[in-house]
Amino acid sequence: MICKIKIYLYKFISYDNVYSIVFEYSNFFFMCRFNKIMFYFELNNEIIFIFSNVLATKVIITFVYILLNKKMGEYKIMSLPRYITDINRITQIPEEEREKLSKITDKFVFRVNEYYLNLINWDDPEDPIKKLVIPNTHELSEEYGRWDASDEDTNYVVPGCQHKYKTTALLICSEVCGAYCRYCFRKRLFRNDVKEAMSDVEPGLDYISKTPEINNVLLTGGDPLILAARRLDMIFTRLREMDHVKIIRVGSKLPVFNPMAIYKNQELLDVIKKHSTPEKRIYIMAHVNHPRELTEEAYKCFEALHNAGAIVVNQTPVLKGINDDPVVLGELLDKLSWAGVTPYYFFINRPVRGNDDFVLTLEEAYNIVEGAKARTSGLGKRVRLSMSHTAGKLEILAIENGKAYLKFHQSRDGDYGKFIVLDCPKDAAWFDDLPGNKAYWEQPEKKTDDVVSVNEMKDMPEPRRPRRRQA
Numbered sequence: 001m002i003c004k005i006k007i008y009l010y011k012f013i014s015y016d017n018v019y020s021i022v023f024e025y026s027n028f029f030f031m032c033r034f035n036k037i038m039f040y041f042e043l044n045n046e047i048i049f050i051f052s053n054v055l056a057t058k059v060i061i062t063f064v065y066i067l068l069n070k071k072m073g074e075y076k077i078m079s080l081p082r083y084i085t086d087i088n089r090i091t092q093i094p095e096e097e098r099e100k101l102s103k104i105t106d107k108f109v110f111r112v113n114e115y116y117l118n119l120i121n122w123d124d125p126e127d128p129i130k131k132l133v134i135p136n137t138h139e140l141s142e143e144y145g146r147w148d149a150s151d152e153d154t155n156y157v158v159p160g161c162q163h164k165y166k167t168t169a170l171l172i173c174s175e176v177c178g179a180y181c182r183y184c185f186r187k188r189l190f191r192n193d194v195k196e197a198m199s200d201v202e203p204g205l206d207y208i209s210k211t212p213e214i215n216n217v218l219l220t221g222g223d224p225l226i227l228a229a230r231r232l233d234m235i236f237t238r239l240r241e242m243d244h245v246k247i248i249r250v251g252s253k254l255p256v257f258n259p260m261a262i263y264k265n266q267e268l269l270d271v272i273k274k275h276s277t278p279e280k281r282i283y284i285m286a287h288v289n290h291p292r293e294l295t296e297e298a299y300k301c302f303e304a305l306h307n308a309g310a311i312v313v314n315q316t317p318v319l320k321g322i323n324d325d326p327v328v329l330g331e332l333l334d335k336l337s338w339a340g341v342t343p344y345y346f347f348i349n350r351p352v353r354g355n356d357d358f359v360l361t362l363e364e365a366y367n368i369v370e371g372a373k374a375r376t377s378g379l380g381k382r383v384r385l386s387m388s389h390t391a392g393k394l395e396i397l398a399i400e401n402g403k404a405y406l407k408f409h410q411s412r413d414g415d416y417g418k419f420i421v422l423d424c425p426k427d428a429a430w431f432d433d434l435p436g437n438k439a440y441w442e443q444p445e446k447k448t449d450d451v452v453s454v455n456e457m458k459d460m461p462e463p464r465r466p467r468r469r470q471a
């Protein structure tokens, strides 16, 4: 009987000396994991049985097979990588270093998964994938940045909904991601003492329904594709009922953090298919930083999204130590455009607290991006280099001979298309660093006091609530 069960040995088999095997029967997936002394079964990442010897597991495999054969239950169980939130579980990092990093994870939340960990080359101390998700000691520097560097607190109109540009609204509807990027510009959302992402999207939907100039809604967070499919279905349905909302976008790094969570999730793909129509598509704003994230699984995920009718585009900041190389970024532009994923934005990373190890000057970022564009086709070159500043989205047209040539691509105050030339000191890394920038914007007022301003909170977040079970 057992031999009829299809067995997959996953790529992340060697993590923490634990091996994983996925059993598939029809649409059912069971995962068993084992090391030298233990053997246990999981359903949907929850351990359900633990055994101390292999013989006992044979009995269980047989039992499970019989259950499935009798078609008991209607569970669709996906074989997904497990999440790790305790840095001490990552034994590839020397113990002494882990102790130092634990202090950082008290301040900035940590989360990664086995699939993504397996992309790291642990033999390379400068590995870009490692730098992306493993904390670094620079994060504790109190000299650099603000928690909310582009004053998003002033964009909220009701809790969970930002309205900064005339035609665009943001629904901040998730505070969880497939892993946490160390450079994240919204890391404030993951603080225990901050509640900006709302599970109740009703006030936001209500505001959008009464604001006819909004034709474009971005679901963001956190990662909205982490939400249950039926929840996304509810949000999409409500937005599709509003005639004035034409574009729905979903910002997500799940296609590379955990692509299986998309391409194995038929319910989610069905929801996207239902709402991505020939007249009005769903856009997935993917977040691929480095070509090494484009694995076979990631390509499967893009294919599944394309087949569901979604348009997939990509945006990424240009980050020191991750993708600050024209060859790497050029390869990224090539591979994305070959796969039908439109390169959309390169960003200057916002000066957010804890992010100083990722900073490039404006001149460096501009030269890297131009070097990358020189290596790719016209399809790859569609990308724009921008800064999402409090004043608006500033496109960097050129940095040359000590001058920055900028244009308001989006503007809070309606200055769309305004062309700006300012002196650009060698070390300038943000719009605020350009002398004379203040002539082009004013610090905005908050529109609602219902949303907490993280910049006014103490630097060290409240301690986290104890978790019931660490991954």
Ligand code: SF4
Binding pocket: 176, 177, 178, 179, 180, 181, 183, 184, 185, 186, 187, 221, 222, 223, 252, 253, 287
């Ligand atoms: S996926 Fe996006 S929201 Fe989540 S940690 Fe990374 S940058 Fe931040």
